[in-house]
Amino acid sequence: MNQRNVFDGSLTSELDPSGIERSSLFAGGSLRQVFSEIVGKSEAMEAVLQTVGKIARSDAPVLIRGESGTGKELIAKALHRMSGRASKRLISINCSAIPENLLESELFGYVKGAFTGADKTRKGYFEEANGGTLFLDEIGDMALTLQAKLLRVLQEKQFVPIGSTEPRFADVRIITATNVDLDEAVGKQKFRNDLYYRLNVLPIVLPPLRERVGDVRLLLDHTLNLFNQTHSLINPCYFSSDAYNCLERYNWPGNVRELINLIERLVVMSGGGEISTLALPIEFRQAKAGATAKAVEPSFFYSETPASIPDPMSVELLPAQGLNLETYIEQLENTLIMQALERTGNNKNQAAKLLGLNRTTLVERIKKRKLVPLNAPSKEL
Numbered sequence: 001m002n003q004r005n006v007f008d009g010s011l012t013s014e015l016d017p018s019g020i021e022r023s024s025l026f027a028g029g030s031l032r033q034v035f036s037e038i039v040g041k042s043e044a045m046e047a048v049l050q051t052v053g054k055i056a057r058s059d060a061p062v063l064i065r066g067e068s069g070t071g072k073e074l075i076a077k078a079l080h081r082m083s084g085r086a087s088k089r090l091i092s093i094n095c096s097a098i099p100e101n102l103l104e105s106e107l108f109g110y111v112k113g114a115f116t117g118a119d120k121t122r123k124g125y126f127e128e129a130n131g132g133t134l135f136l137d138e139i140g141d142m143a144l145t146l147q148a149k150l151l152r153v154l155q156e157k158q159f160v161p162i163g164s165t166e167p168r169f170a171d172v173r174i175i176t177a178t179n180v181d182l183d184e185a186v187g188k189q190k191f192r193n194d195l196y197y198r199l200n201v202l203p204i205v206l207p208p209l210r211e212r213v214g215d216v217r218l219l220l221d222h223t224l225n226l227f228n229q230t231h232s233l234i235n236p237c238y239f240s241s242d243a244y245n246c247l248e249r250y251n252w253p254g255n256v257r258e259l260i261n262l263i264e265r266l267v268v269m270s271g272g273g274e275i276s277t278l279a280l281p282i283e284f285r286q287a288k289a290g291a292t293a294k295a296v297e298p299s300f301f302y303s304e305t306p307a308s309i310p311d312p313m314s315v316e317l318l319p320a321q322g323l324n325l326e327t328y329i330e331q332l333e334n335t336l337i338m339q340a341l342e343r344t345g346n347n348k349n350q351a352a353k354l355l356g357l358n359r360t361t362l363v364e365r366i367k368k369r370k371l372v373p374l375n376a377p378s379k380e381l
Contacts, residue, residue: 035078038071039222040215044207048075055202056082061154063139063199064177066206069257072177073137075204080133085173088132091125096141104146105162114163126159126170134172139199140180140191151195174199209252209259216248216259223260227267231370235272242277246284269334271369273327279335330369337362337371 035049055062056079064072073092080090098106109124125134136142142150153159154174158167176199185191209216220239228236239247252258262284266275277285340351352362365371 038074038078039219040212041218042207042212042215044212045215048204048206051204052078052082055079055204057084058202059083059085059173060201061173061199062175062202062204063182064175064204064206065182066177066179067208067255068179069255070206070208071256072179072206073135075206076133076135076137076175076177079175080135080173083133083173085132089129090133090135091129092135092137093125094137096138100143100146103142104149107146108149108159108161110162111164114161118163121161124159124161126153126172127161127168129172131171132173134174136174136176138178138180139176140178140182140185144190144192147192147195151192151198154195154198209255216252217244219256219259220244220247220263223263224267227264231267233267233272237267237270237272237275240274240276243275243280246277246280250284265338268371269338270331271334271371273331274324276328276331278328279331333365334369334371337365341366341371 035052038045038049052075062076062079064075066072076092077090080086093106095103105122105124107124107126109122109127110118112118112121136150149159153170156167157170159170160167180191182191182196182200186193186196209219224237224239254261262281266279270279336355337351340354341348344350344354348359348362348366352359355362
């Protein structure tokens with residue numbers, strides 16, 4: 001059963017670690033069987049998976065580098081699942097999401113009375129992950145003062161909770177990840193070089209999606225199938241050939257996370273049936289070879305100010321192979337409804353005015369086409 005990873009946007013599958021035959025990993029077994037949740041068959045990703053298979057059983061620190069949205073946490077989970085620590089906990093921490101003054105207590109814990117508000121002793125992540133794996137994401141954003149304390153833990157295999165004088169043994173494997181150029185950060189004295197060398201024992205570099213030749217089509221199909229099931233569409237969505245071409249030529253600066261978010265948006269907005277190039281945002285349609293702005297971007301689609309609808313005879317929208325007019329009109333309506341809701345903060349009164357509809361008519365179309373969750377926050381006046 002597939003599920004969505006809410007931390008990094010990557011696609012994962014529910015997989016019982018006890019069901020993995022670890023001996024097969026190092027006896028000619030199929031890496032694809034072990035990494036069944038990772039979609040893609042490009043040489044770049046195959047090389048990454050081969051590296052993961054080689055280093056998973058080691059307890060040495062791993063540093064995963066790659067652009068945002070490439071699936072660094074997914075690789076960290078695979079490393080833990082294939083390791084000898086799989087029966088213990090994997091704890092993931094986003095270092096950039098926790099304020100500096102709180103991150104130390106989150107990592108090392110504290111004792112009762114250590115500071116104002118510490119009314120009881122609390123374990124830190126190092127203690128919670130004892131015997132398992134600690135994944136520190138966005139390590140490049142960690143403050144220098146905390147970097148020094150992390151270095152000490154790596155060197156001495158011990159830590160001291162805040163307010164305590166008693167050291168505790170740290171039996172954890174450290175996996176870190178970053179999209180920051182740590183070599184540059186070290187040169188600018190924003191990251192400790194001694195910590196960098198301690199963390200970079202076993203490096204893994206994840207390729208951006210634009211370098212994963214042939215994987216985009218696989219990811220598109222896999223993700224589209226997932227969201228067709230998630231949203232229980234009676235008439236499943238599918239891409240036109242032109243839409244496939246546009247999406248495959250796009251540069252994907254946000255990588256797999258961007259792809260997943262786009263596909264869910266397209267599925268929700270279309271409500272089912274064909275997803276043509278007309279449903280794609282302008283930056284995706286401009287990636288289509290030979291397309292012109294006039295052919296793919298009528299001015300009334302994304303105008304930030306009210307504009308009159310151009311003469312239909314002057315807009316060249318009809319593809320050479322034709323189209324399903326009813327489906328096209330519904331997709332166009334869905335696009336404009338979603339834009340009106342986004343522009344008004346989901347205020348249906350204001351959105352209805354922008355679209356020249358009665359509020360009840362707008363609400364009926366939203367519910368019928370399942371364009372937004374019924375419990376989405378609204379700023380009704």
